[in-house]
Structures are given as structure tokens and as C-alpha cells.
Amino acid sequence: MVYLKLWDREAGSFGETAPVRALVFLDRGDSGPAELQPAGRAELVKAMVETAFAPHLGSGALVAGLTRLAAEADVRRLRFSSSREAAALLSRTYGHSLSGRSPA
Numbered sequence: 001m002v003y004l005k006l007w008d009r010e011a012g013s014f015g016e017t018a019p020v021r022a023l024v025f026l027d028r029g030d031s032g033p034a035e036l037q038p039a040g041r042a043e044l045v046k047a048m049v050e051t052a053f054a055p056h057l058g059s060g061a062l063v064a065g066l067t068r069l070a071a072e073a074d075v076r077r078l079r080f081s082s083s084r085e086a087a088a089l090l091s092r093t094y095g096h097s098l099s100g101r102s103p104a
Helices: 041-051 059-072 083-094
Strands: 022-028 035-038 074-080
Touching (some): 022 083, 041 059
Parallel strands (some): 022 074
Antiparallel strands (some): 035 074
16 A cells, blocks of 8 residues: 655645646556656546546536546656656656646
8 A cells, every 4th residue: 555645835725726737547567667658638538437436427427527627637647567666757747836846
């Protein structure tokens, strides 16, 4: 089991909102370095629909909402074999949006 530990300046306050900057499709393999590649929006929406649980929404509203979300965010596929490498790559790529720093 793994969890992401956010530091004080990185975690949002209760009720705070922010736009979704990126959606990352996880693709774990047995070997190879962590690589972040552009991904197709339709492929990601399909994956999100297949795993979504929203009994309060009809299928049309769910697909429309997820499609809108994917259209507004950077959509990537993260291929990795090591969770540690994957986390480091995501931190280097997107970490500046959390901490106010530029990516390393």
C-alpha cells in the first residue's frame, strides 16, 4: 500500500477548490523506466467510465461530465514498473503547481 504525503503548503484547506490540471492514466508493467506520455482523451474517458461509481448520475450525465473534465486537463499515460520512480516523475512534472516552485 502506498499513499502520497502532502506537506503543509501542498495540501488544500477544507472546502478549498482548484482546477484539475492533469489526468494521468496509470499503466504499470513488469519492467522499464517511468515515462509520462501524451494520451488520447477518448481512451481516458473510456477508462474513467469503466471504473466510475456514481449511482446518483445517469450514464449520459456521467459521460458528459467526464468528457468535459478530460477536455480541460492535460491527459497523460504514465508507464512505470517502480512506484517510487513514477512518484518522482510526477513530482518533477507537476509538483510546481502544488508548492509554487518551478519543476526541477
